[in-house]
Amino acid sequence: IAATQPTTNWHLKENTREHHTSKFSSEELIVRRGQAFTLTFNGTEQPEQNFIFIAETGPKPSKASKTLVTFGISSTGSKEGWSAVLQSSSASSVSISISSPHNAIIGRYKLSVQSGSSSPASLGTFVLLFNPWSSGDDVFMPNKAECEEYVLEEFGIIFAGNKNHISGFGWNFGQFQGDILNICLSIMDRSLYYRQDPVTDVSHRHDPKYLGRVLSAMVNANDDQGVLLGNWSGKYEGGKNPSSWTGSGEILQNWKKSGFKPVKYGQCWVFAAVLTTVLRCLGIPTRTITNFSSAHDADGNLRVDEFYDASGNHLERGADSVWNFHVWNESWFTRSDLGPSYSGWQILDATPQEESGGIYQCGPASRHAVKEGEVDLDYDCPFVFAEVNADCMYWNYDSATGKKTLIFSKSTEIGDSISTKAVGRDDRVDVTSDYKYEEGSAKERDIFKKARKKLGLEDKFDPTAPTQEEIEQKPDISGKFKVAGSLEIGKDLNLLLVLENLQSDAKTVHVNMTAWSTLYTRRPVHEIWKDSISVTLSPKEEKQFPIKIKYPQYQQQLTTDKTIQVTAICHVEDGIQVLVQRNITLDNPAIDIQVLGEAKVNKEVDVEVVFTNPIDTEVTDCVLQVEGSDLLQGILELRVPPLKASEKSSIKFKLVPSEAGPKHLLVNFSCDKFADIKTFKMVKVIH
Numbered sequence: 001i002a003a004t005q006p007t008t009n010w011h012l013k014e015n016t017r018e019h020h021t022s023k024f025s026s027e028e029l030i031v032r033r034g035q036a037f038t039l040t041f042n043g044t045e046q047p048e049q050n051f052i053f054i055a056e057t058g059p060k061p062s063k064a065s066k067t068l069v070t071f072g073i074s075s076t077g078s079k080e081g082w083s084a085v086l087q088s089s090s091a092s093s094v095s096i097s098i099s100s101p102h103n104a105i106i107g108r109y110k111l112s113v114q115s116g117s118s119s120p121a122s123l124g125t126f127v128l129l130f131n132p133w134s135s136g137d138d139v140f141m142p143n144k145a146e147c148e149e150y151v152l153e154e155f156g157i158i159f160a161g162n163k164n165h166i167s168g169f170g171w172n173f174g175q176f177q178g179d180i181l182n183i184c185l186s187i188m189d190r191s192l193y194y195r196q197d198p199v200t201d202v203s204h205r206h207d208p209k210y211l212g213r214v215l216s217a218m219v220n221a222n223d224d225q226g227v228l229l230g231n232w233s234g235k236y237e238g239g240k241n242p243s244s245w246t247g248s249g250e251i252l253q254n255w256k257k258s259g260f261k262p263v264k265y266g267q268c269w270v271f272a273a274v275l276t277t278v279l280r281c282l283g284i285p286t287r288t289i290t291n292f293s294s295a296h297d298a299d300g301n302l303r304v305d306e307f308y309d310a311s312g313n314h315l316e317r318g319a320d321s322v323w324n325f326h327v328w329n330e331s332w333f334t335r336s337d338l339g340p341s342y343s344g345w346q347i348l349d350a351t352p353q354e355e356s357g358g359i360y361q362c363g364p365a366s367r368h369a370v371k372e373g374e375v376d377l378d379y380d381c382p383f384v385f386a387e388v389n390a391d392c393m394y395w396n397y398d399s400a401t402g403k404k405t406l407i408f409s410k411s412t413e414i415g416d417s418i419s420t421k422a423v424g425r426d427d428r429v430d431v432t433s434d435y436k437y438e439e440g441s442a443k444e445r446d447i448f449k450k451a452r453k454k455l456g457l458e459d460k461f462d463p464t465a466p467t468q469e470e471i472e473q474k475p476d477i478s479g480k481f482k483v484a485g486s487l488e489i490g491k492d493l494n495l496l497l498v499l500e501n502l503q504s505d506a507k508t509v510h511v512n513m514t515a516w517s518t519l520y521t522r523r524p525v526h527e528i529w530k531d532s533i534s535v536t537l538s539p540k541e542e543k544q545f546p547i548k549i550k551y552p553q554y555q556q557q558l559t560t561d562k563t564i565q566v567t568a569i570c571h572v573e574d575g576i577q578v579l580v581q582r583n584i585t586l587d588n589p590a591i592d593i594q595v596l597g598e599a600k601v602n603k604e605v606d607v608e609v610v611f612t613n614p615i616d617t618e619v620t621d622c623v624l625q626v627e628g629s630d631l632l633q634g635i636l637e638l639r640v641p642p643l644k645a646s647e648k649s650s651i652k653f654k655l656v657p658s659e660a661g662p663k664h665l666l667v668n669f670s671c672d673k674f675a676d677i678k679t680f681k682m683v684k685v686i687h
Helices: 012-018 144-152 180-188 192-196 198-203 208-218 248-257 268-282 367-371 381-389 442-454 551-555
Strands: 029-032 037-042 051-056 068-074 083-089 093-099 107-115 121-129 155-162 165-172 228-230 263-266 286-296 303-308 321-333 344-348 391-398 403-410 416-421 428-430 477-483 493-501 507-518 524-537 542-549 563-572 578-585 591-596 605-612 622-627 636-640 648-655 661-670 677-686
Touching: 012 029, 012 037, 029 037, 037 121, 051 093, 107 180, 144 268, 144 286, 155 268, 155 286, 155 321, 155 416, 155 578, 165 248, 165 416, 165 578, 165 661, 165 677, 180 208, 180 248, 180 268, 192 198, 208 268, 208 321, 208 344, 228 268, 248 263, 248 268, 263 268, 268 286, 268 321, 286 381, 303 321, 321 381, 344 367, 367 381, 381 442, 403 578, 477 563, 477 578, 493 507, 493 524, 493 563, 493 578, 507 542, 524 542, 524 551, 591 661, 591 677, 605 622, 605 661, 622 648, 636 648
Parallel strands: 029 121, 068 083, 228 263, 303 391
Antiparallel strands: 037 093, 051 068, 051 107, 083 093, 107 121, 155 165, 286 321, 286 416, 321 344, 391 403, 416 428, 477 493, 493 542, 507 524, 507 563, 563 578, 591 605, 605 648, 622 636, 622 661, 661 677
């Protein structure tokens, strides 16, 4: 007789508490591998010792690919494979504890039970994730506070700006919200790897190395219609400006809603934030890392070349570039392919910069391998090594003759203040020393030479034996730009050009200066200002020349990255040229959040956001966006009336928190004169 359909009690509350999955809002059981979970079912007449359980995942489950497993009831369970242990039984129902192995394939499983000769009866489905709390798992993280931060925390801080002026903004990863887990599972099923060979792809899903690499490709839209389309043009018609996102949820939901068409637009921190969401959701400990003065070494020679003309304009020549900052990911797992010393933090990068294995994916590169210059180890170590270590060469280029002359080179410019959010608090932690030995130390230069040698570069260019055009002469003068006064949008920008004569005879210098608005990648967008001066410096003299760039001069030209590159090319009579440059990131005006009263679960609480227009003209098209996991559903968007010069605006709205604990509220205010003024506030929600 066909068995009646059993009804299953998945004990959601107890299981998800044990498995650190209670933050998912799901009716389906979500558990972690290598750990037991309990279920109770009824409607089976056979004695339970005859039960055979069948767990299957993927499109063509098979024992060979470990996507189909069968197991009976045993008294103790098994350390190796799947197992079931009887907890209790009555006339009408049976309670079973099921365990999966530490290296089980992750994903959605169908569970059935078969007794005697009857056909299998379905018990339902469950989702299996990585388990950083379990010592046998490849992603095991012994420090519990780190597990909390890098898997369970939905709020992050991403660092940006430039190395002289680091700023951070909040991000809502939202990995436990709504449909995000299902979207993450469908990302895996839409990769090129899955499309080419679904059976093999699913059989590799026990391996965080494999999934990390696949997902680094899928978060960008290149090659595979992945989640986000990159855009570094400064023009973002037809989509959202990358600076305007405040969380990953909206991006992932939009991707699904549009029938899996790439979401417009992303830049590096957006790619990194979305990859953080996906990997944390699947249970791989992950964080974002910001590298300041980050090299994009397109030709793989561990050196970046920048070109300037005689007027001081930064030329877009060659594919190399230095970005004010670049954001990538680190994920925590073992490297059985490389050996124990290479386990721990692994670099993954979803920003499409260079192809790897024919598609835009990057990593996992072992952070330890990068620090030790082991650039021959998988995956993409030379590219990551260059991002934090490349040497910088600055050239003068004459477009009429095609002649290039080296102005100077610098080996300590790249890879500065490498930053990530602290565990359990809203602070910045500097991890530069985990990526490289101290700049300028003998050890650091030795590692650089070792890396060049492994890449077969030692004869092509050696800073100690340059070719004729690469001979670096000693300059007669030195220069620098100093900031004098505030760096706030809406105020004039005041700088000082400081020139010093290093010689004991007088020098005459002709200085051509330019200021360009740029993207954070230092790509020039609009000329803002130019000037030239001629000066005579007496022996060993230092002189300061004030520069003022007025707000109306830069206001129209500024990009939403709020960055300006100021350059001075100093032509010294009978001497060599000197290049002085500085990248400046301006600050938005302040915005303030106040929570009015105590925040309690399921009770309304008022929030006030205050903004004062700092400029002497009216601002219009004002919009406030608010989001925060467990504080409100989705994104709240409020239109705000125009604000006259110096007028103060107070915007009030209500929240109904859904969970207790420290939660973060993120706000983003925009108007016609200021883009994406962001701030966040920690809200302590009590029961």
